[in-house]
Amino acid sequence: MAGAFGLKGCQKIRGPQLRNLLEAKDFILLDCDGVIWHGETAVTGAAKAVSSLIRHGKHVVFVTNNCTRPRESYVHKFCRLGFTDVMLEQIFSSSYCSALYLRDVVKVRGQVYVMGCDGLRTELEGAGVPCVEEADEAGATIYDCALAADVKAVLVGHDDKLTFLKLAKASCYLRDPDCLFLATDNDPWHPLSGGRILPGSGSLTAALEVSSGRKATVIGKPSRFMFECISSQFSGAEPAKCLMIGDRLETDMLFGSNCGLDTMLTLTGVSQLEDAHEYRDSELSANRGLVPDYVVDSIADFLPAFEEVDEQSD
Numbered sequence: 001m002a003g004a005f006g007l008k009g010c011q012k013i014r015g016p017q018l019r020n021l022l023e024a025k026d027f028i029l030l031d032c033d034g035v036i037w038h039g040e041t042a043v044t045g046a047a048k049a050v051s052s053l054i055r056h057g058k059h060v061v062f063v064t065n066n067c068t069r070p071r072e073s074y075v076h077k078f079c080r081l082g083f084t085d086v087m088l089e090q091i092f093s094s095s096y097c098s099a100l101y102l103r104d105v106v107k108v109r110g111q112v113y114v115m116g117c118d119g120l121r122t123e124l125e126g127a128g129v130p131c132v133e134e135a136d137e138a139g140a141t142i143y144d145c146a147l148a149a150d151v152k153a154v155l156v157g158h159d160d161k162l163t164f165l166k167l168a169k170a171s172c173y174l175r176d177p178d179c180l181f182l183a184t185d186n187d188p189w190h191p192l193s194g195g196r197i198l199p200g201s202g203s204l205t206a207a208l209e210v211s212s213g214r215k216a217t218v219i220g221k222p223s224r225f226m227f228e229c230i231s232s233q234f235s236g237a238e239p240a241k242c243l244m245i246g247d248r249l250e251t252d253m254l255f256g257s258n259c260g261l262d263t264m265l266t267l268t269g270v271s272q273l274e275d276a277h278e279y280r281d282s283e284l285s286a287n288r289g290l291v292p293d294y295v296v297d298s299i300a301d302f303l304p305a306f307e308e309v310d311e312q313s314d
C-alpha cells in the first residue's frame with residue numbers, strides 16, 4: 001500500500017516521488033472522462049502521458065463506467081483524440097464487463113432485457129448474449145404490449161431514450177425472482193458544460209429498484225468485478241502492482257480501495273481536493289475507502305517525471 005511512499009491520504013505527489021511510484025507499478029488503470037478527456041476534448045498532455053507510460057513498459061488499462069458505446073467505438077475515439085497506441089484489449093467498459101458477467105459468471109440462459117443505449121446491446125450481442133428485441137408498436141402501453149417469456153436478466157445502463165413503457169416492462173420482468181437484476185454502474189450524474197448535468201445510470205437503477213422492491217447487482221466501479229475481468233485477462237495484474245487513477249472519489253477511489261490498489265486522484269474532473277480532505281477528516285470509517293492515496297493536478301504531471309527518466313538513460 002501507500003506506506004512505502006508516504007502517509008496514507010491525499011498526498012500531493014510530483015517529481016522524483018511520482019517517478020518512484022510509477023516505477024513500482026506494472027499496471028496503470030485509468031478512468032477516462034475527467035482524467036484523459038472531457039467528452040470530445042483530450043486533457044492537455046494526456047495523450048503524451050499515456051504514450052510515455054506505454055513506452056516505459058507499463059500495462060495501461062482503461063476502466064470506464066461509460067456503457068454507451070462498444071469497445072470498437074472506443075478505439076476510434078482514442079485514435080480521434082490523439083491516443084494512437086491504444087488497443088481494444090486495453091479497454092474495460094462497464095458494458096463489456098456486464099457482457100462478460102452475464103456470459104461467463106452467471107451463464108444466463110434466456111434473454112436479457114436491456115434498459116440502455118444501443119452500444120450496450122451491441123456489446124452484449126458481440127459476446128453472444130441474446131437481448132430482447134426493442135421494437136414496440138407505436139402507441140403500445142404496458143396494458144397491451146408484448147412481454148417476452150424467457151427474460152432471465154434485466155440490465156440497466158445509461159438510457160437517453162428511456163420511456164415509461166421501458167421502465168414498466170423492466171419492472172414486470174423483475175417480478176420473477178429468477179430474473180437477475182443488474183446495473184452497468186451506479187453513477188448518479190455526469191457533468192456537462194455550462195453547469196448542466198446528465199443523469200447517470202444510477203438514477204435509472206434507483207427508479208427500477210423502487211418499482212421492483214429489489215436491489216441491483218452493480219458491475220462497474222466501485223464494484224470489484226471490473227478488476228476481476230482485468231486480472232483474468234492480464235497475468236501479473238496483482239493489486240500491489242496496480243495504480244488506479246481517476247477523478248471521482250465515490251467510484252474510482254472506492255473501486256481502487258475495494259480491490260486493494262493504490263489510488264490517485266487527478267483534479268481535472270468531478271472531485272476536488274476539498275472533497276477528498278472532507279472524507280479524510282471524517283470520523284466515519286466507511287469514508288476511508290474514498291480517500292485517494294495520492295493526488296496530482298493532472299495526468300500531464302507524469303511528463304516531467306518521465307523526462308527525468310529519459311535524461312538519466314541518455
Ligand SMILES: [Mg+2]
Pocket residue numbers: 031032033034035246247248269
Ligand atoms: Mg471520470
